[in-house]
Amino acid sequence: MxxxxxxxxxxFDDGPETLDKSLEMLQxxxxxxxxxxxxxxxxxxxxxxxxEHDYFKKLQILRSKVESSGIPLKLHSGGEMMYHxxxxxxVKASRVGTLGQKGLYVLMxxxxxxxxxxxxxxxxKLNMENFIPIVAHPERYTTIMESPEKALKFIKYGxxxxxxxxxxxxxFGKTVQSAAMxxxxxxxxxxxxxxxHAPKGRSFKMKAAAEYLAGRVDEYYIEKLVRGNAEAxxxxxxxxxxxxxxxxxxxxxxxxxxxxxxxx
Numbered sequence: 706m707x708x709x710x711x712x713x714x715x716x717f718d719d720g721p722e723t724l725d726k727s728l729e730m731l732q733x734x735x736x737x738x739x740x741x742x743x744x745x746x747x748x749x750x751x752x753x754x755x756x757e758h759d760y761f762k763k764l765q766i767l768r769s770k771v772e773s774s775g776i777p778l779k780l781h782s783g784g785e786m787m788y789h790x791x792x793x794x795x796v797k798a799s800r801v802g803t804l805g806q807k808g809l810y811v812l813m814x815x816x817x818x819x820x821x822x823x824x825x826x827x828x829x830k831l832n833m834e835n836f837i838p839i840v841a842h843p844e845r846y847t848t849i850m851e852s853p854e855k856a857l858k859f860i861k862y863g864x865x866x867x868x869x870x871x872x873x874x875x876x877f878g879k880t881v882q883s884a885a886m887x888x889x890x891x892x893x894x895x896x897x898x899x900x901x902h903a904p905k906g907r908s909f910k911m912k913a914a915a916e917y918l919a920g921r922v923d924e925y926y927i928e929k930l931v932r933g934n935a936e937a938x939x940x941x942x943x944x945x946x947x948x949x950x951x952x953x954x955x956x957x958x959x960x961x962x963x964x965x966x967x968x969x
Contacts, residue, residue: 706911707741707935708734709804710785710812710841710867710898714763718747720902727767728774729904735778737912741939743804745812748784750791752799760784760801781805781939785841786813792827793834803836807941812867814841820848825862832863837943842869842900844884845877853887857949860893865944867896870914871907889922889930893947897930 712720715727734742744764748756761782768780784801786792796802796811804810811831815824831838843849843856843866856866871877872885888894899909911931918927937944 706737706739706915706931707743707939708739708899708901708909708911709743709783709839709896709935709938710745710869711742711901711909712746712785713742713744713780713901714746714760714767717760717763720746721904724766724770726904728770728776730901730908731767731771731776731778731780732774733904734899734901734909734911735776737909739778739909739911741779741781741935743781743783743812743938745783745785745804746801747787748795748799748801749787750789750795752795752801757800783812786811788813788815788821788824788827790823790827793830793836796831796836797834804839804938805941807938809835809837809941809943810839810938811836812839812841815846817845818847820846825858828859828862828864838864839867839896840864841867841898842872844868844872844881844888850880850884853884856884856888857893860947860949863946865895865946866893867898868894869900870897870910871900873897873914873917874910876907876910886921889918892922892926893949894930895934895944895947 712718713727713730715721715724721727746760764782783804800806804812828838840859849856868885872881875882897911897914899911901907901909915927915931934944
């Protein structure tokens, strides 16, 4: 299995405080069959050179410790890039802007409680610059929790979706779980990610999420969620986008249908 979303760099963002805790987390990952982990620390609009230097210095230390400890796992660089209007410029200027420094896939997030104006435009701009945006944990955004079909607008503008393992397992509540499963059951999701932050609580849960999905969705699709699609990131190959039916993204209810007909 390959986990593309994790906060594993110690003493950096809201992930583990110490190197020992990072190693403990990675041992947990390896024990459940995860072979590759992307260290996607939080990055905002302004990424100072010293911040990027600190990230890569700690990543290299962690890689060396993983090797000397005999943990059978490979670490890849990356960042969870916070949305802003010129995110494409930040991605182009930063070594953490794309997953694995491959220059193709961008893991991006939005504010949890208020989806900003211009979200779809930012996705579109990244696509125009030949990046492939991956929207992190859409099921946890308030607007998507209320109406999961709104996440399909991200897909329509060229994004892929990554759902958190904890969301699938109900760690963030029934509403988040319901939104996650709505997206997965319709196969609108390309990746599962643990979004791990600590050895306990928000830790690596990919194996448990895959086991939960077994019998609920197709086994071949589960394999793509936990490994197959993520392999394309490592090999730097573009994944096929999901086709979205216009009716899926149409506003629901009588008023929504009125707007769809007369205001487009």
